[in-house]
Amino acid sequence: MSSKLVRVGTIYLPVTNPRRTSEWFCTNLGAELIHLDEGNNHAILNLAHQSFILIQSEKGTLANFHTINDGLMFPCSFEVNGIEALIQLQKELQEKGVSVGEIEDRGHPGRNFIITDPDGNKYDVWSELSVEFKQKYNIN
Structure with a gap:
């Protein structure tokens, strides 16, 4: 059976500070910041041929x-x-x-x-x- 889905488009990650965490991804892993909204509620990154959206979440909320x-x-x-x-x-x-x-x-x-x-x-x-x-x- 062939898959009807072509690829995973975006991975969403919970973070407390999208600006800080996007800087961490860019500095340490070579991500490219595509967008940071004015309220710093989310950031969009391009990393390793994949889109990641960092969403401002409550402290202690983890993706693991x-x-x-x-x-x-x-x-x-x-x-x-x-x-x-x-x-x-x-x-x-x-x-x-x-x-x-x-x-x-x-x-x-x-x-x-x-x-x-x-x-x-x-x-x-x-x-x-x-x-x-x-x-x-x-x-x-």
């Missing part, structure tokens, strides 16, 4: 959740192209003072580490680009 078997889960996983790129990004983020976890072997191809934004949202970073993405953008 806990599963029965795996524990903490993330709203999304960012990908880099290989273990060397993962190690380099981890080092760069540590030098910038970003909250960065240790590189982990989770029993599947590649390695991962966790980063945390200013509100405490945690994101996964994985060393494996998807095959479809590599083919689409002609990446080896």
Whole structure:
């Protein structure tokens, strides 16, 4: 069966201060700020070929959740192209003072580490680009 959906257009993330968090994404992860509304209630970012909308939310509202078997889960996983790129990004983020976890072997191809934004949202970073993405953008 072919999917009727073509792509995920936007990921919405709860943050207490969209301006501050958009600056964090731009400075640390290379996001591009597309829009910040006048009331600072939301910011739109372009990051890793994906649109993210940072929505002002109550303090303590996070995008993460806990599963029965795996524990903490993330709203999304960012990908880099290989273990060397993962190690380099981890080092760069540590030098910038970003909250960065240790590189982990989770029993599947590649390695991962966790980063945390200013509100405490945690994101996964994985060393494996998807095959479809590599083919689409002609990446080896």
